[in-house]
Amino acid sequence: MTLNYFKAACLTLLITLHFSCNLKEGKSSESETISTNTQTDTVKKTASKIPVLNIGSFHFRFTPDAHKVEFNEEGASEQAEIRALNEMLAKFKPTIICVERTPENEAEINEAYQAYLKNNDKLDSNYGETSMVAFEIARLNGIKKIYGIDHHMEYNYNIGNEMVNSIDSLTYNAYIQNPFAHDPEFNVNPEELSLLDHFKLMNTPKYQDFLMNINADILTYVGSENGFEGADEATKLYQRNLRMFSNINRIPMKSTDRVFILSGGLHAAFIASLMKRSPKYELVDPLAYLK
Template identity: 25%
Template sequence: MKITIPTKTITLFLLFIICSKLHAQEKEKIQIMFVGFDHLNQMYNGSPTSNIFSDKKQAELIKLTNALAEYKPDFIGVEDDPKLQSFEDSLYSAYLKGNVKFKDYKSGARESYQVGYRLGKMLGLEHIYAVDNENSTSQSLLKSGDNFELFMNGLKKLQATARPLKQSVQNDSMSIYDYIRYMNEPELIDMTHHLVFNLPAYVVNGEFSDGLNTIDIGEIDNKYIGAEYITLFYNRNLKIYSNILNTQLKTGKKRLLIMFGQAHIGVLQDLFEENPNYEIVSPLKYLK
């Protein structure tokens, strides 16, 4: 028995399949991975074992880069302001051609070069994207106030955890690979996030330090000096968030890897968790 399906029915069925596929593509989330660093250009303390360009540490950085390469990002964002994108492009292009030796470069130990550029070259990426905001902030900005000791106690707790680890890297008893993996453990990210975005709110009737390279902060309400401190940090990270969003929108990339100082990671993750277009991928999935 031959069954004839009307042409109109077939057409509607095909349209349904096409629309379903388009809808699925529209809902496909952008993958984003944040990797927090203790800035590598601040690692050197005068000892040979703390030198990022030693054979041992270069091998550790290659191991770290190889692990992150398994994520296969098509976008690498680094801690430079978008105003410097043309410089970033020029330097990265020279690096790809073998015309840059970062060992001889003033800030050549930066993780954006040691890991970001190396990873970009390994994956055949044409650009490294500058997504920072140039407004600088410092944990030393908060100087005094009522309940200032609560903030200082939190700072000392973080330092008591992080400083011995950094010293272990500097004396070669811990690898950079293991250090960066530990820096991205949720517990340590939460500790840093709590220090910067929670504890300072206790501090009132205080002052900021003088002579620090901070943004033009305008008029400050010293009664809420701790809240003002949080505002500065949050404002900078909101602008970083905007830079990432708009650079992704412009490039259309789908697998982003963002490399920043570890203090930025908690707040950036919070912002992207609330964005339905994004899915956060933990670096610990690849840093075994």
């Protein structure tokens, strides 16, 4: 038996004995302490996890992404579609709203939000989906502050086309040439969909897996003979989204809070994958509100 194995076995035994003693002595094991940098909040283990409505969106206005959906956010019909969408999502009744903006930009976003509260006859398109969707949902629920959770990192999604691939160029090239071969239902022109149908498509688990695969995981098939250039590039995307998740965890929360998150579809996919395994959060099905 190795020393590490012996230590692990002892740790497991101690945990088991501690739990057994609590039961025998009638001690309550229903509470635990969740600590953040700003507060300590005690919640019951038996209580529900904090519900989260995690919504993936395309970018309404400016986007640094490789692909942009043409969308006239100033059009009367588009404004009406967004208002209808907002009313659906607002029924979640969030107490905390997070958007794809960095914490450093929170002051600017919240200043714009306060201005919108004073004049909301027309949706504010200055910050794309952040101001057109998140601002209105926050207003409808009487929320005073919006949190930024984004974290910027450089990422070269095109590295597979910029180097000689010695790992598995066959799989990579075939996938890039036809990423819809295994998921033909996603081979649609989003500009031909209604706003609601587009959001429904983007917020299904299968589509989120597709986004993670085409933007990150496929790069694990790319690299030099003895290198991991593709995987290392994909790691940056994972790292960025892990840091975004850490930013969510920085927000002071109570067990009674309800969290609404609005971000790009790929970020929403990463956040969903992390939320599913979280001891703190419980994902709410977006399609329960997108109807």
